[in-house]
Amino acid sequence: MLKKSSTPSGLLLIAWAPFSPTLIEVGSLVGGRVVFLNALFGKKLAAPLRYAFLALRTLSLLSREQPRVVVAQNPPIFLPLLLVLARRFYRFRLIVDHHAVWSMKTLRQPLLSQGIAVLESFVSKKADSNMSPNYNWTRELQARGATDAFTYHDFIPKSPATTGGHKEQWATLPLPLFRFLIIAAHGGHPQELLEEEVAAVRGFEGYLLVITGKREKLGQRIARLNPPSNG
DSSP: OOOOSSTSSSSEEEEESSSOOHHHHHHHHHTTEEOOOOSTTOOGGGGHHHHHHHHHHHHHHHHHHHEEEEEEEESSHHHHHHHHHHHHHHHEEEEEEEEOOOOGOOTTTTHHHHHHHHHHHHHHHHHSSSEESSHHHHHHHHTTSSSSSOOOOOOOOOOOOHHHTGGGGGGOOOOOOOEEEEEEEEOOOOSOHHHHHHHHTTOSSEEEEESSSSSHHHHHHHHHHOOOOOO
């Protein structure tokens, strides 16, 4: 016999991560309970042990809460996959928040990417609804057979540099003189057109190209290009 849900709205939002702005925002809008389950986060070698441990914690959470609706974040795909398999037993509706289409972020590892793509397609079809933070990913999910796919744009918190808080922690990066400033934001995906951007500004005077992103993901690609000084 099912116990009465201890979540007032009957909505439970789960991420296998230390933090998720999207789930916090959605939870505050609808009065749901947000739970972050985290262990050995970012430790790739410990991933099998980590996912097994988090799966047990998730099932224990479902048994306690008995929610009517669950929002689960992908990646990792193993959380929504677990919930797809468990939803009939626990009797809840499942919404998957595809914070990223994980298979598209692992293209450098073809076998892993293809395996994740199969799981994402299965989960997208079996979930009651799917959401993503941008229209391109929503279309990608629809192409994979996602049911009731829609776009929910990420909540972007204001920077302390613009709100007046902790200004002493922010420093202005001096830039050389320029007539035209071009800013290219990158996340490290292999299909991003970083090389084309650098080639496009070669030979032009007064153009300053600023590439943003994590050095550990972009440093080697930029070094191989021997980019111009923009001077």
